[in-house]
Amino acid sequence: MRSSYHNERMERASREELRDIQTMGLRRIVRYVYRSNSVYRKLFDDHGVSPEDIRGLEDLQRLPMTNKELLRESYPMGLCCAPRESIVEMHMSSGSTGTPVIMPYTEGDLEQWAECMARCYMMSGARKGDAVQITPLFGLFNGGFGMYHGARAAGLFVIPTGPGNTARQIKLARDLGTRIITGVVSYGVRLIEVMNELGVELPELEIGIFGAETFSDTMKKRISAGLGVEVFDIYGMTETGGVGTLGMDCEMHDGIHVWEDHYIVEVVDPKTGEPVEDGEPGELVVTSFTREALPVIRFRTADLTRVVSRERCDCGRTHLRIAPITGRLDDMIIVKGVNFFPKQVEQALMQIPGVGANYQIIVEDVDGVKDVRINVEAEPGVTGYTVEKALKEALGFSPKGDVFPIGSLPRTEGKAQRVIHIKR
Known part of the structure; x- marks a missing residue:
């Protein structure tokens, strides 16, 4: 196709044209946010940088970094740079790990x-x-x-x-x-x-x-x-x-x-x-x-x-x-001194013949001690030992878990909740 x-x-x-577009775009957007938003202006001032300091892409690293926490602190629209009357639509993050981000x-x-x-x-x-x-x-x-x-x-x-x-x-x-x-x-x-x-x-x-x-x-x-x-x-x-x-x-x-x-x-x-x-x-x-x-x-x-x-x-x-x-840094799971991401679990599970596409990663925190349980659906004949062996090869340790018949784990029509945190 x-x-x-x-x-x-x-x-x-061409790469040259794209670089020119980015250079002009960077210079313009730095001036724009500094002029239009007090949060950005303070961030730049505290970092000791002004729009005049940014002449090209080589100056990009002189700018302060931002993150989701800054957007959450500015909820609902403290980082908005356009006048309210020009806003025609909004969307936002789920807020599942804190205050949502509104765009x-x-x-x-x-x-x-x-x-x-x-x-x-x-x-x-x-x-x-x-x-x-x-x-x-x-x-x-x-x-x-x-x-x-x-x-x-x-x-x-x-x-x-x-x-x-x-x-x-x-x-x-x-x-x-x-x-x-x-x-x-x-x-x-x-x-x-x-x-x-x-x-x-x-x-x-x-x-x-x-x-x-x-x-x-x-x-x-x-x-x-x-x-x-x-x-x-x-x-x-x-x-x-x-x-x-x-x-x-x-x-x-x-x-x-x-x-x-x-x-x-x-x-x-x-x-x-x-x-x-x-x-x-x-x-x-x-x-x-x-x-x-x-x-x-x-x-x-x-x-x-x-x-x-x-x-x-x-x-x-x-x-x-x-x-x-x-993976995402905030999705990293640390258990028994081993760091891994949900994507590594999925990759390992999907390579096992007979294993279904629905699974759960249950992170259990008991009095500050973390353990992980991985539940997966599979066809008859797939054993817990088979799953444990594949996961040990992929992750470096053997998580607990169970094998369930196909269709028995919960379904959702939207985003699946693959990782479940339980604190006891």
Whole structure:
């Protein structure tokens, strides 16, 4: 399947042109936030830097870093740089680990979001008029609306189902000839389960765009085989403006293209904040220089990745590629002196023949002593010993856990709760 372009000139821009765009964008956005927002102004002043000090990309590291805590402290819209009368929409994070982060949007921000998301659709192989079924929630979560704004910009036929009522989802996909389906990763698994229960296929479905959750290579293969689609890993977060704003992998599936005419990314050592060499793992730091309501400056995402390449991709695009996110710093689990991420657990489980796609990682904290239990669904014949052996090889220790029949662990129609913390 060969992709097409939504904005070919910009998606194939030379590295020199992209650097010039970023240089001008950085200088402009630094002046803008300093002039428009007192929180940013104080942050810059306390750091001993002024907009006049930032002349080019080589000065980027002179700017202070920001993080989710700063956005939470500024709740609800203390970091907003645009006047209230120009705000036309908002979305926010779940707030599951604290005060939620609100992202306001101007009309210009919605156009920027739609542009980035439309590029992702066309990069996946979408064609104008294709039926796209949007299963993420339409609400405060940005997924449904982001997919919608981008689909409209790309000229697609929108089927805005939202999550849930999976049997109806499948009927609509069959009746309307859905070619593209979008969703959170776990909902792709749920679709496969219900299709198997109903004994039906979706012959016109070819493209699956999934994100927002842990997404290991083995899970990608399972969803690809189960739905009969080419799977794409989409990337974006509330703080950058929503799903698809940062980018997605292309048909080569060799890293996520970051839309560098809108974002400057760095990969830094999580402990020191210093840049690491291309190819070395580290924490992704993002500066958004085309957003109006709430641009982020050197925002520490807590996402772990590495720069795959800055060379022109075989797909023709020139925007740099980063590796799929391997984990989040705040998702790291430390048990018995071993550090690991949920994605490592998923990768190990999905490689065991007969193991299902639904699992739970239960972190038990008893009087300050942590242990972990991993429950997984599997077909008859898969034993706890088999699972324990695979996890020990992957993690370096043997977690407790149980094997359950397929279909017995809880299901959700939205984001799956893979990690459960229990304190006793």
